[in-house]
Every structure is written in C-alpha cells, then in structure tokens.
Amino acid sequence: MTAPDEQPGSAAHVLELVANGSATSRADLVRELGLAASTVSARVQELVEAGLLAESGEGASRGGRRPRLLRVAEQGAVALAADLGSHHIRTGAVGLTGDAFDIDDHAVDLTAGPEPALDTLAERLGTLAERQRAAGRTVRGIGVGFPGPVDADGARIIAPSRMPGWHLFPLRDRLAARLGLPVLLDNDANMMALGEHRAAHPTPRHLVVVKAGRGIGSGVISDGRLHRGARGSAGDISHVRVDEAAELPCSCGNIGCLETVASGAAIAAALREKGIAVDSATDILRLVENGEPHATTLVRQAGRDIGAVLAVVVNFFNPEAVILGGALSGAQPLVAAVRGMLYERCLPMATSDLTINAAGCGPDAGLLGAGQAVLRRHTMTDAPPAPAAARS
Structure with missing residues (x-):
C-alpha cells in the first residue's frame, strides 16, 4: 500500500498539504517541508503541469513579494471507490480535497x-x-x-470467512x-x-x-x-481467542474466536x-436504542470482549488513539464497554493520553480511504497506468 510518491516531500505530499489547507503558497510549503525553495517549486510545477494544482491570486506579504496562492484544480483527478460488505456494495467518487460524492x-x-x-x-x-468523465473529471483508478x-500483493482474496x-x-x-x-x-x-x-x-x-459490523x-x-x-494480515483481531467464546466453533476452523460472540452476525x-x-x-442498533434488554446486554458484552482483545494491542503497540467504526460503533453501550476494558486492563502509561472514540467519518470512511489511497498512488501520471492484468 505504500508507494514511493507517498514519501515526505514528494509531489503527492505537496498535493496533500495544499488539499487539506496546511499550505496555500510555495513559501508555506517550504516552511512545512523544510526543503529548498527550488525543490518545492519543482514539485509544484509538476503538479500544475499535470492539472492537479492551480496558482491564482495573491496572499499576504511577510516582508517580500506577495505569494501566489495555490489551490487544488476544480476539475482535477478523482478516484472511484467501493466499500464491500457481505450483503452490500457502497460506491462513490473521491476528489483531491478528500471529499466523497x-x-x-x-x-x-457476496x-x-x-x-x-x-x-x-x-x-x-x-x-x-462515465458520470465523472461527463463532468470533466479525470478518473485515475479504483480503490x-x-x-x-x-x-x-493486493491482488487476491485469501480464505474469507463465510464466503465460499x-x-x-x-x-x-x-x-x-x-x-x-x-x-x-x-x-x-x-x-x-x-479514511x-x-x-x-x-x-x-x-x-x-x-x-465492528x-x-x-x-x-x-x-x-x-x-x-x-x-503477508497483509496485520490488524486481524477477529480470530483471537476470548474466554467468553469458550468452545464455540468459528468459520475459520478454530474455536473460541472473538467473531463468534462479538460480531454483528453473532449478536x-x-x-x-x-x-x-x-x-x-x-436492527441491533434499533433494539439497543429502544432499550431491549437482551440486545443491550449482548452488545455490552461484545464491547467487553473487543476491549479485552484491544487491551493486548494497546499494551503492545501503544497507539495514540483507538477509533471504533462500523455499524455497531453507533451503540453507546459497546463504545463504553470497550473504553472501560481498556482502562481496566492496560498499563496506565499506555492509556494516560489515549483517545478512545467512535469514528468520525461514518459509513464513508472506507470510501475515503480507498479513494485517497488511489489518488496518492496514481495522481502523478497524465494518463492512468495500464490495468494490472495488462501489465502481467
């Protein structure tokens, strides 16, 4: 997933700084990146010639010439994105400014x-x-x-649970x-x-x-x-064994996996x-919101089980934030239970500044991540690269 054009100071990095508002001029970019002005100018010129950035207007002077303002080109590149669930496909376009539409x-x-x-x-x-091209946008790829x-290699699906x-x-x-x-x-x-x-x-x-869905x-x-x-499997917590699952068989062929008790399907x-x-x-969220006791109890226990697994992750990895996304993250009993387990089981040093929150992007997070990953990999080519199948 990490491409050379994602390196600090690359053209893709420059584009990201302008897109998110961190820099509005070449001078801003020099300060942000700590690079020589000539290097920054070369990166900016590359993006301008590719039609991804535009310079227009003048900003406030800081003692010298007024800087020309940079902005993302309005009819620039977009990526198509698809977030697949076991029973749905969510699609959208993602622009260079990081918005999904x-x-x-x-x-x-599936x-x-x-x-x-x-x-x-x-x-x-x-x-x-077809809709994006009709609107004058260049489609760079699909995430x-x-x-x-x-x-x-990001090419094949490997032994997905419940998907023959x-x-x-x-x-x-x-x-x-x-x-x-x-x-x-x-x-x-x-x-x-x-995302x-x-x-x-x-x-x-x-x-x-x-x-958590x-x-x-x-x-x-x-x-x-x-x-x-x-091998691409980092972050797979679904098949970690938990006490609550006891001897329940899992679709992976093991027993007692987190997924057997804490997933939406299990609940x-x-x-x-x-x-x-x-x-x-x-349906589960609706029951919890209506105070249905069985649903609330199961969701709260799911939060404890997820929290127990994440406690090991937090102690080992020491992240700054744990973000809970997916459909079940809308259930406050689950979020509260995860937070409680992390504070109970993690070292104080690991949780003293730890942020534990529900996701902020809602159902669009997957689209945003997929689209932005594509844009960072393929925005520096005037024409999209040949499809992977044609290159092999």
Whole structure:
C-alpha cells in the first residue's frame, strides 16, 4: 500500500498539504517541508503541469513579494471507490480535497460467489466512471475495500470467512480488465483506517481503527502509514481467542474466536435464538436504542470482549488513539464497554493520553480511504497506468 510518491516531500505530499489547507503558497510549503525553495517549486510545477494544482491570486506579504496562492484544480483527478460488505456494495467518487460524492448503496450477496458480485461491481463502477468523465473529471483508478483477507500483493482474496468460492479469486486483475483502470485492493478495515486517519484524525501518528459490523476487523496506522504486516494480515483481531467464546466453533476452523460472540452476525444469531426478529446491525442498533434488554446486554458484552482483545494491542503497540467504526460503533453501550476494558486492563502509561472514540467519518470512511489511497498512488501520471492484468 505504500508507494514511493507517498514519501515526505514528494509531489503527492505537496498535493496533500495544499488539499487539506496546511499550505496555500510555495513559501508555506517550504516552511512545512523544510526543503529548498527550488525543490518545492519543482514539485509544484509538476503538479500544475499535470492539472492537479492551480496558482491564482495573491496572499499576504511577510516582508517580500506577495505569494501566489495555490489551490487544488476544480476539475482535477478523482478516484472511484467501493466499500464491500457481505450483503452490500457502497460506491462513490473521491476528489483531491478528500471529499466523497456521488455515493450509492446497492444490495449484493457476496456469499453467492465472486462472479455475480464482480458483475455488479463492474457495472456500478463503470456507470460511476462515465458520470465523472461527463463532468470533466479525470478518473485515475479504483480503490476497493473487501470484507476479508487480501494477499500481500493486493491482488487476491485469501480464505474469507463465510464466503465460499472467493479463496484466491483475483479480484484486482479481473476488475481492472473489465474497466480498463488500475485497481487498488485491500481489506475493508485497512481502507477504513486510512479514511479515518486522513479525514478525521490526521494528527495522531499511531492509531488502531476497529470496524465492528457484521464481522470484526481493524486497521493499524503506524508512524502515519498503514501497516499491513509481512503477508497483509496485520490488524486481524477477529480470530483471537476470548474466554467468553469458550468452545464455540468459528468459520475459520478454530474455536473460541472473538467473531463468534462479538460480531454483528453473532449478536443477531443470539437474538434470533431468543425469538427476537433481527437480521442486520441496523436492527441491533434499533433494539439497543429502544432499550431491549437482551440486545443491550449482548452488545455490552461484545464491547467487553473487543476491549479485552484491544487491551493486548494497546499494551503492545501503544497507539495514540483507538477509533471504533462500523455499524455497531453507533451503540453507546459497546463504545463504553470497550473504553472501560481498556482502562481496566492496560498499563496506565499506555492509556494516560489515549483517545478512545467512535469514528468520525461514518459509513464513508472506507470510501475515503480507498479513494485517497488511489489518488496518492496514481495522481502523478497524465494518463492512468495500464490495468494490472495488462501489465502481467
């Protein structure tokens, strides 16, 4: 996920500083980056020639000539983004200023296998690409967050739970071949972590972002960058064994995994066993908001179980923030229980300045992360690179 153009002082870094308002002129960039004025000017000129930045107007003088103001080009590049859930696809476009727009949700069942989902995904993204081009925007690529493990190369799905037929499916290359655009594929929790970090929590350099929805996952930001680990599985907390799960069998083939008791799917199943009609995380939230005792108890216990696992992560990794996202993060009993377990089980040194909050980007976090990852990788080419399938 980390590309050379994401390095500090790169053209992509310059673009990000202008897009987020940290710098409005070349002089600002020199101060922010600590680089020579000639180096900064070369980066800016590269972005201007690519149509990504524009210079117009004059800012306030600080003793010399008035600086020309920099801004992101209004009709600049966009990335298409897709956040996949087990039963839905959320798509949208993401601009250089970090905003998501033209967002759409569509029902799809990933458990029915990869081919029908690929058809739907290609159709939705193809239509979205046509709309962006009609508006005069350049589509640089596609970012996809998938609710399951993705290999280290970001090409294939690896043994996703409860999704027969997806193992080793080359989603990146198949989608790139269908749409003629480069595709960046990663786990959905990783994409959410990128989105939350860059859009809502840009200051912390070390944070853990948890996605608690139908399943459970987390993404890790280390020193300001997504950490994927040696094989791409960093942050997978769903199959950590917890006491509450006892001997419950998990879809991974093990027993006692966190997912078997703390995921939205597990909570929904437990409620149905009690005769309570529930299918989705939205149904669970509605029950909790209405004070349904069984739902509230199960959600609170899920928060304790998630918190118990995260306590090990916090003690080991020592992040500045733990951010709780996904549909279940809207349940206050879950957030409170996670926070309580972290303060109870973590070292005081690890929690003295620790921020523990619900996510700030809502359902758009995954789209924002996927889109921004693509833009940082592909914005420095006038024409989009050839699809991955064509390069192999």
